[in-house]
Amino acid sequence: MALSVCYSSFLSYLLLFVLLFREASSISHHHHHHELKSIHFTLFQHETINKTAYLIVNGVAGPSISQTTTPFGTLYVFQDPLTLKANSNSKIVGTAEGTSITSSLNGLQSISIAKITLMMNHYKGSISVVGGTHNTKPSNHPVVGGTGDFLFVQGYVTSSPVDLSGITVTYKIQFHLYWPPYAIPSHPK
Numbered sequence: 001m002a003l004s005v006c007y008s009s010f011l012s013y014l015l016l017f018v019l020l021f022r023e024a025s026s027i028s029h030h031h032h033h034h035e036l037k038s039i040h041f042t043l044f045q046h047e048t049i050n051k052t053a054y055l056i057v058n059g060v061a062g063p064s065i066s067q068t069t070t071p072f073g074t075l076y077v078f079q080d081p082l083t084l085k086a087n088s089n090s091k092i093v094g095t096a097e098g099t100s101i102t103s104s105l106n107g108l109q110s111i112s113i114a115k116i117t118l119m120m121n122h123y124k125g126s127i128s129v130v131g132g133t134h135n136t137k138p139s140n141h142p143v144v145g146g147t148g149d150f151l152f153v154q155g156y157v158t159s160s161p162v163d164l165s166g167i168t169v170t171y172k173i174q175f176h177l178y179w180p181p182y183a184i185p186s187h188p189k
Contacts, residue, residue: 053078069107094118125150152183
């Protein structure tokens, strides 16, 4: 008899625990349904060899330097203008500055770190990105931080080559930015 009372008590506590856990779980799911403030736009990066981009350390192995490849281990720095259109003479609305290190033996991939400073009509500040870059294919870079109107921003930036010929190369930069509910941009549109 004492065993059945203990077992009954145990079942009661178990049922109470399951009900409380279920209620707590349903409450926590409600926080994930908030609408995120987001913006999506495209700019163009113009990189000119020995004007806005420089080779600092020549790599040790792999293909020679070209518009699409650099030897393994090459350290490269850049401070490139960002424009509204693919034409380098269009309005400048920002700057991409950072560094890349060639990380593949075929010379086509690198690890890139960049601070993208934007001076647009409704948004001013910077976005920091880091990630792997493929020189001839689109690459996604996660946003790891921001300042100004981009404080607490999350998302990713996609970099795609547009024109790899000549001394100036052009990349299409697509921004996919999201603010969590606790961080509303100061210039919402």
